[in-house]
Amino acid sequence: MIEQEIKKLLQKTTNLKEIYLEVPPDASLGDYAFPCFELAKNMKKNPMEIAIELKSKIKKTNLIEKIEAKGPYLNFFINKSKLAETIIKKILKEKNNYGKGKKKKEKIMIEYSQPNTHKEFHIGHLRNVCLGSSLANILRNQGYKTITSNYINDTGTHVASALWAYLKFYKNKEPKANKGEWIGKVYVRSCQEIEKNPDYKKEVSTILKHLESNDKDIIQLWKRTKDWSLIDFKKIYKILGARFDLWFYDHELIKSSRDVITKLKEKSILQESQGALIADLEKHDLHKVILLKEDGTIPYITKDIVLAFIKFNKYKIDNSIYVVDTRQSLHFQQLFKILELYGFKQAKKCYHLSYAMVNLPNGTMSSRTGNVVLFMNMYKETLNLAISETKKRHPDWNENRILNTAKKITLAAIKFEMINVDNNKIILFDPKKAISFEGETGPYIQYVHARISSLLRKTKLPKKQILSLLKDDTEITLIKLLEDYPKKISEAASNYKPSILSNYLFELAQQFNSFYSKQPILRAEKEVKSARLCLIIAVKSILNQGLNLLGIEAPERM
Numbered sequence: 357m358i359e360q361e362i363k364k365l366l367q368k369t370t371n372l373k374e375i376y377l378e379v380p381p382d383a384s385l386g387d388y389a390f391p392c393f394e395l396a397k398n399m400k401k402n403p404m405e406i407a408i409e410l411k412s413k414i415k416k417t418n419l420i421e422k423i424e425a426k427g428p429y430l431n432f433f434i435n436k437s438k439l440a441e442t443i444i445k446k447i448l449k450e451k452n453n454y455g456k457g458k459k460k461k462e463k464i465m466i467e468y469s470q471p472n473t474h475k476e477f478h479i480g481h482l483r484n485v486c487l488g489s490s491l492a493n494i495l496r497n498q499g500y501k502t503i504t505s506n507y508i509n510d511t512g513t514h515v516a517s518a519l520w521a522y523l524k525f526y527k528n529k530e531p532k533a534n535k536g537e538w539i540g541k542v543y544v545r546s547c548q549e550i551e552k553n554p555d556y557k558k559e560v561s562t563i564l565k566h567l568e569s570n571d572k573d574i575i576q577l578w579k580r581t582k583d584w585s586l587i588d589f590k591k592i593y594k595i596l597g598a599r600f601d602l603w604f605y606d607h608e609l610i611k612s613s614r615d616v617i618t619k620l621k622e623k624s625i626l627q628e629s630q631g632a633l634i635a636d637l638e639k640h641d642l643h644k645v646i647l648l649k650e651d652g653t654i655p656y657i658t659k660d661i662v663l664a665f666i667k668f669n670k671y672k673i674d675n676s677i678y679v680v681d682t683r684q685s686l687h688f689q690q691l692f693k694i695l696e697l698y699g700f701k702q703a704k705k706c707y708h709l710s711y712a713m714v715n716l717p718n719g720t721m722s723s724r725t726g727n728v729v730l731f732m733n734m735y736k737e738t739l740n741l742a743i744s745e746t747k748k749r750h751p752d753w754n755e756n757r758i759l760n761t762a763k764k765i766t767l768a769a770i771k772f773e774m775i776n777v778d779n780n781k782i783i784l785f786d787p788k789k790a791i792s793f794e795g796e797t798g799p800y801i802q803y804v805h806a807r808i809s810s811l812l813r814k815t816k817l818p819k820k821q822i823l824s825l826l827k828d829d830t831e832i833t834l835i836k837l838l839e840d841y842p843k844k845i846s847e848a849a850s851n852y853k854p855s856i857l858s859n860y861l862f863e864l865a866q867q868f869n870s871f872y873s874k875q876p877i878l879r880a881e882k883e884v885k886s887a888r889l890c891l892i893i894a895v896k897s898i899l900n901q902g903l904n905l906l907g908i909e910a911p912e913r914m
C-alpha cells in the first residue's frame with residue numbers, strides 16, 4: 357500500500373513508467389529509497405542533483421513523514437504510527453477481503469492431478485494436487501474466473517497392459533477392498549512380465565486396439581476396473597479437499613483424435629514414417645513425435661491436441677495451465693508447438709506449470725516398478741503420529757476431538773511441505789519432520805494461530821484503542837509484514853507460485869514469535885495491551901486467510 361503510494365508520487369513527478377524502490381540497508385536511511393541513476397542517465401544529469409530536485413518537488417503525505425535526498429538516493433520515511441493505524445484498521449474492517457484482487461475478465465483453467473487409472477496414487481501425485489488446488493484458490497482470490505479440471509488417462513498402453521495382466525494372471529479375481537490399489541499392483545506385474553518377455557507387447561497392443569474400437573468384452577472389464585481406480589482417487593480427493601469443476605477422460609477423446617489427424621494431414625504437419633504418422637519438429641529442436649501409431653492406436657499427445665481445442669472452444673477460457681511434473685516438459689513443448697503450427701491462436705495461452713519429483717530418502721519412485729509410497733499409507737502414518745502427539749498434549753480430550761485436530765495437523769504438515777518447497781526442487785518427504793511444531797512447517801504456523809486464539813480467549817478487547825502506541829521494532833516489523841500480504845498473494849498469483857505465499861506465512865508466524873518473546877501482551881499496561889491485542893487479531897486473521905488459500909485449516913486449539 358505505502359510502496360504503491362510512493363511509486364505513484366514518483367511516477368507523477370518523473371513520468372517514468374516503472375518505479376523501482378529499494379529498502380535501505382540501514383533503518384536510519386529511511387524505509388524506502390528511490391535510486392536516481394536511471395533518471396540521471398535519461399536526463400544526462402548528476403543523480404545527486406536529481407535527488408535534490410525531486411525532494412523539492414514531492415510533497416509529504418499522511419503516511420510519509422519525511423523525505424530526504426541522500427547522495428544519489430531519495431529516501432522516504434514512513435510515519436509509523438499512521439501506518440499501524442491504517443493497516444490494522446483496514447485488516448480488522450475488511451476481514452477476508454483484505455488483499456483480495458479486483459474482479460478480472462480473464463478465465464483461467466487449472467488442470468491438475470490427472471492420475472492414470474489402473475495405477476497407484478502415490479506421493480508424487482500428491483504434490484500436484486497441493487500445488488494445483490492452492491494455485492486455483494489464489495487465482496480466484498485475485499479476481500480471476502477459474503475453472504479447475506481433472507484429466508483422467510483411462511486409456512492407452514498402461515491401461516491395456518493392466519487389462520492384459522489381469523486376463524492372463526488374475527482372471528475373474530476381485531479383491532474385497534482397496535480395489536484401486538490392487539489393480540495398480542496388477543499393472544506393476546504387467547510391466548515386470550513384459551520386461552521379461554517383450555513378445556507380450558503384441559498381446560497388449562491387441563487389447564489396446566480392442567479398447568479403442570469399443571470391443572464389448574474388453575470394454576466391460578475396462579469399465580469395472582477403471583471404476584476401482586476412480587473410487588480410490590475420489591476418496592483421496594475428499595481427504596485432501598480437492599475439487600474439480602470438470603472431469604475429462606481420454607477414452608472420450610479417441611474419436612475426435614482421428615478427425616484431428618485428418619486435419620493435421622491436410623495442413624501437411626504429418627508425414628509417414630515406418631507405418632506411423634509423425635510430426636517432424638527437428639527444426640524447432642523438439643525431435644520427432646508420433647501422432648498415430650503404426651498399429652493404428654492413438655498416442656497421448658494426439659489426445660492432448662483435442663483436449664486443448666475443447667478447453668478453449670467449449671469452455672471459452674483465456675488461459676490454460678497444466679500442472680504436470682517436469683518429466684513431461686518435452687511433451688508440452690511439442691504439444692504447444694503443434695498447436696501453433698496448426699494455426700491455433702491460443703497456443704500462446706497454454707502454460708506448463710512443472711514441478712520436480714517427490715523422493716523417498718532411498719531413491720526415486722516409479723509406478724512401473726512399484727517402488728512408490730502410496731498416498732494412503734503415508735497419510736495414515738502421518739495421521740498416527742499426529743494422533744499420538746495430540747493425545748500427549750490433551751489427555752483430557754475425547755477420541756473424536758483428538759482425531760479431528762490430528763487430521764487438520766496432518767493435512768497442514770503434508771500440504772505445506774508440498775507447496776513450500778520451490779517447484780523446481782525435489783522434495784525428500786519425511787513425515788516426522790513435516791509434522792513437527794518447530795521448523796518451517798505447516799503445524800508451526802497453525803500453532804502460532806492457536807496460540808493467538810488462546811491469548812484472545814483470556815481477555816476482552818476494550819472499546820477504545822490507540823494504535824499509534826505500537827512503535828517497538830518487533831511491532832513495526834510485524835505491521836510491515838501485514839502490509840505486504842496483498843502484494844504477496846498477487847505475486848503468488850502472477851508467478852503461479854503458491855510457495856511465495858507459504859514462505860510469507862512462515863515469516864509472519866516467526867515474526868509474531870519474536871514479538872511475543874520480547875513484548876508482554878496480557879500483562880502490558882492497559883492501553884498498550886489493547887493496541888497489541890488489535891495487532892495480534894490482525895496477525896491471526898492473515899494467518900488464517902493465508903493458510904486457507906493453501907488448503908490448510910487453522911484450528912483455534914491444538
Ligand code: ARG
Nearest residue numbers: 470471472507509660678680
Ligand atoms: N495422466 C498423465 C500422467 O500421469 C498426466 C496428464 C497431464 N495432462 C495432460 N493434459 N497431458 O502422466
